[in-house]
Amino acid sequence: MATVLVGMADWKISRSPDILTTLGLGSCVGVTLWDKSRGIGGLAHIMLPSSEGYTQHNRMKFADTALKDMLETILRTGASRANLVAKIAGGAHMFSGSGAGNVLKVGERNAENCKRILGEMKIPLLANDTGGTHGRTIELNIVNGQLKIKTVGFGEKFI
Amino acid sequence: MADRVSQALSGDREDVFRELGSIGAGNAATALAGMLGKRINMNVPEVSIIPFNEVPNIMGGADNIVVGVLVNMRGQMNGYVLLLLGIDDAYSLLSAALQEKKTPPENFYIGSLSELESSALVEISNILVGSYLSAIITITNLSIKPSVPEIAVDMAGAILNIVAVSYGHIGDSVLFLKTQFTSEDSDMTGNFFLIPDFSSYKILMASLGIS
Numbered sequence: 065m066a067t068v069l070v071g072m073a074d075w076k077i078s079r080s081p082d083i084l085t086t087l088g089l090g091s092c093v094g095v096t097l098w099d100k101s102r103g104i105g106g107l108a109h110i111m112l113p114s115s116e117g118y119t120q121h122n123r124m125k126f127a128d129t130a131l132k133d134m135l136e137t138i139l140r141t142g143a144s145r146a147n148l149v150a151k152i153a154g155g156a157h158m159f160s161g162s163g164a165g166n167v168l169k170v171g172e173r174n175a176e177n178c179k180r181i182l183g184e185m186k187i188p189l190l191a192n193d194t195g196g197t198h199g200r201t202i203e204l205n206i207v208n209g210q211l212k213i214k215t216v217g218f219g220e221k222f223i
Numbered sequence: 224m225a226d227r228v229s230q231a232l233s234g235d236r237e238d239v240f241r242e243l244g245s246i247g248a249g250n251a252a253t254a255l256a257g258m259l260g261k262r263i264n265m266n267v268p269e270v271s272i273i274p275f276n277e278v279p280n281i282m283g284g285a286d287n288i289v290v291g292v293l294v295n296m297r298g299q300m301n302g303y304v305l306l307l308l309g310i311d312d313a314y315s316l317l318s319a320a321l322q323e324k325k326t327p328p329e330n331f332y333i334g335s336l337s338e339l340e341s342s343a344l345v346e347i348s349n350i351l352v353g354s355y356l357s358a359i360i361t362i363t364n365l366s367i368k369p370s371v372p373e374i375a376v377d378m379a380g381a382i383l384n385i386v387a388v389s390y391g392h393i394g395d396s397v398l399f400l401k402t403q404f405t406s407e408d409s410d411m412t413g414n415f416f417l418i419p420d421f422s423s424y425k426i427l428m429a430s431l432g433i434s
Contacts, residue, residue: 216376
């Protein structure tokens with residue numbers, strides 16, 4: 065078993081019995097895809113809600129482009145579209161932002177957009193743990209599809 | 224790959240930006256020294272452009288717990304000033320300010336701070352960030368209105384998301400200025416990050432006579 069680390073604005077695909085993890089999600093959102101029967105999982109660490117209006121960019125940063133690319137790759141890796149299920153975590157408001165602009169609300173928009181895009185892809189969203197004012201470190205166990213969420217002061221849980 | 228963020232620091236601009244950080248942190252160090260009655264030293268600021276996925280490494284890794292104090296700048300220059308303190312450093316500051324030895328509990332989180340400690344930390348940070356910013360306002364002659372500071376105690380990666388998001392629209396790297404101050408007896412380090420938004424960066428440079 066290996067633990068595969070996914071950095072900010074990155075996504076990775078791996079197979080059972082690996083663990084996919086990403087550290088310190090604040091306003092960023094972690095989106096996992098999982099195919100139980102084929103034992104394949106994917107994790108994206110998304111930074112911004114939409115690539116609209118950007119021509120030259122890193123596709124892994126944005127919810128729309130990252131999820132599209134991760135979905136294509138996980139299907140090419142052997143996952144079955146009908147089996148795929150998703151979970152998401154993150155999208156916090158780290159600073160509530162009195163007098164601050166859009167940058168501080170990006171967490172909420174990230175989470176909303178990820179949910180909408182998964183809906184458009186017809187991938188069931190099994191669980192989500194988004195919002196709040198705290199950071200999250202997440203781990204997807206590809207063996208059983210459990211998503212472990214670790215926080216500072218808000219406990220640890222599985223969704 | 225040279226993106227717009229890297230181009231922004233060509234030529235003399237890096238030096239100018241570094242100087243700005245020195246002046247800001249110097250002023251903050253003076254304020255802190257006055258408040259604590261101690262000598263405070265400051266290092267030469269680092270100006271860096273780094274890929275945003277490497278940003279959390281600055282503070283010991285994305286899941287390392289830090290104290291972050293954020294001030295939003297509005298006016299002729301928009302952006303943020305972020306002060307990051309390691310937990311031990313935050314407690315050194317608290318001990319000095321409250322004149323009582325304070326040590327962080329195991330499994331430290333924001334709720335570990337008493338109301339007094341939390342407000343003392345906000346107050347000290349307010350003075351530090353405020354004096355940092357007021358030096359920058361004086362030297363640039365820009366009209367900048369700082370917001371009330373906000374405190375967060377959480378994973379470095381989560382707190383630093385704000386930096387990546389501020390620059391995420393224009394490139395894959397971030398521009399920031401990090402200045403540390405240290406106190407001779409408590410080995411305390413404060414990390415200031417000046418994060419002008421990209422359009423303000425040009426205004427900032429122009430105000431200092433750099434085209």
